[in-house]
């Protein structure tokens with residue numbers, strides 16, 4: 537059997553970082569071919585650290601990683617794309633934080649191929665650095681992240697009866713996982729109205745490449761409505777997911 541490689545080099549984006557011991561940091565990174573992993577950046581909090589100095593959040597770097605017994609160790613870090621604006625502009629930085637947190641909470645640490653997710657997250661950081669509407673970049677990220685992690689909202693057909701939706705105001709149900717028509721909404725609990733305009737925006741974001749939506753001028757009220765629906769749906773999914781993790785833990789410890 538060939539010996540497993542002790543070290544590998546990979547492009548990655550820094551998703552999260554936290555202090556570790558006296559001088560080190562643990563970085564959560566997203567890589568195209570190894571998925572999301574945690575690595576230790578030794579001495580990263582010392583001013584004299586050169587080799588692993590470029591470990592700012594939301595930068596794209598090239599990293600040489602030695603496999604440790606538990607965690608990998610970042611032994612060399614080369615800055616490729618600083619995405620400086622995300623640390624200079626508070627609002628855009630906050631959107632990057634939100635995207636990073638979603639990414640972190642919807643993915644597990646493993647060796648899965650994550651090239652599409654990697655591209656999506658990296659492109660989102662780049663889009664947040666342009667002068668475009670940052671909310672469009674965030675909505676696009678949310679929608680396509682949900683798609684990739686298996687929670688694509690149903691917004692083309694009725695999520696209950698599966699018949700095509702008519703171009704009119706409809707309802708949205710977190711529990712049903714999407715939009716439902718007025719007829720089926722009467723039978724579903726917790727469905728609330730969604731305007732045709734907000735629905736059109738979400739559909740456009742779901743099925744178009746970003747280039748086709750980036751120049752849209754979205755009225756404030758529609759942004760607010762789309763925001764309420766997407767953040768609400770995501771919160772619902774995360775709470776349900778946390779509950780199922782709790783449930784599995786309880787099972788594990790009581791048997």
Ligand SMILES: [Zn+2]
Pocket residue numbers: 694695696697698699716717718719720
């Ligand atoms: Zn229906």
